[in-house]
Amino acid sequence: MKATKKLPEAGSSPPVKQLLDEPETVTTIDTEYGQLYNVACLSDEEIWITGNDNTMKLYSINQGSLLQCFTTKSWEWSFEIAVTKSGDLVYTDYRDRTVNIVKNGKIEEVIRLQNWIPSGVYSTSSGDLLVIMDNFDKPAKVVCYSGSTEKQTIQFDDKGKSLYSSVGFRRYITENRNQDICVSEDGAKEIVVVNQAGKLRFRYTGHTPAPKxxxxxxxxxxxxxxxxxxxxxxxxxxxxxxxxxxxxxxxIDCELIYPYGLCTDTNDNLFVAQMSNSQVKKIKYMF
Structure with missing residues (x-):
């Protein structure tokens, strides 16, 4: 079961929306994971999720039912998942240092790394793959791939300083509409945003007062x-x-419990994978 993921064109202007004063939970999806880490929208009706085992599961949002399940090739849990423009699932596997794609019910290896461990992955509006990867002796880096071919490496700023840290366990990555590349770093406790050319735009280190x-x-x-x-x-x-x-x-504070993975659908609904209670919340936060 596969749908085509609709991504906005970079040059198009979307309708202007406003943030709700009080975001609201639309629905809650119970999953079968002990701990839940990642969520990726296949369509406005279906989401892929992963947790603390070696499976990737497709759920119906409205029914809350399990539709499909795949097991990683290495039998280890995946670090992060993404959905391509054509609706295929992509996942990173830290055990065998690979990035894989699920096509027509089969898992195909796309990228195999040497000396680096893939963490986050994202499928861009142009169809490339962005991979944030770790080497515990070096600062992390982002590599852009067309298929299995390296197109670009982003690791240092104009002064030769590392953009990303060498510490931390989980890193997530996404692309904004203006092609900025956004990386969350749990080790450095910051968001690092660079433009398409890899030039640092800003670092976000949080806001005070924080809810807790x-x-x-x-x-x-x-x-x-x-x-x-x-x-x-x-x-x-x-x-x-x-x-x-x-x-x-x-x-957005909708009684969330250990929020980990995030994704948005084409209607700007937010999906939050909550680690400790194994639930995904669908939240409306704009109108």
Whole structure:
């Protein structure tokens, strides 16, 4: 069962929407995971999710039912998932250092790394793959691939300083409408945003006061039609909304419990994978 993921064209102007004063939970989906880490929209009706086992599961949003299930090739849990423009599932596998795609019910290896471990992955509006990867002796880097071919590596700024840290366990990555590349770093406790050429635009290190007065701890990251950047803050159990230039706009706090993975659908509904209670919340936050 596959749908074509609709991505907005970079040059098109979406209808202007406003943030709701009080976001509201539309529905809650119970999953079969002990812990839930990632969510990716296949369509406005279906979502892929992963957790603390070696499966990737497709759920119906409205019915809350399991539609499909795949097991990773290495039998280890995947770090992150994404959906391509054509509706195929992509996942990173830290055990065998690969990026894989699920096509026509079969898993195909797309990228195999040497000395690096893939963490986050995202399928861009142009069909390329962005992969954020770790080497614990070096700063992390983002590599853009066309298929299995490296197109671009982003690791240092204009002064030769590392853009990303060498510490941390989980990194998520996404692309904004203006082709900015946004990476959440749980180790460095910040969001790093570079433009398409890899030039640093800004770092976002949180906002005070925070809902639980805890240090900023970003995990899942996504964007919407208004070029907002949304990131899950697991320590404060909320989602931060910032604009495309890094200015804080507001929090989403819908009684979230350890929010990890995020994604948005074509109607700008937010899906939040909650780690500790194994539920995905669908939240309306714009009109």
């Amino acid at each position: 007065n805890q240090p900023f701890n970003p995990l899942g990251i996504t964007t919407d039609s208004q070029s907002h950047i949304l990131t899950a803050d697991v320590s404060n159990e909320c989602v931060h909304i910032i604009d495309q230039d890094g200015q804080f706009l507001r929090y």
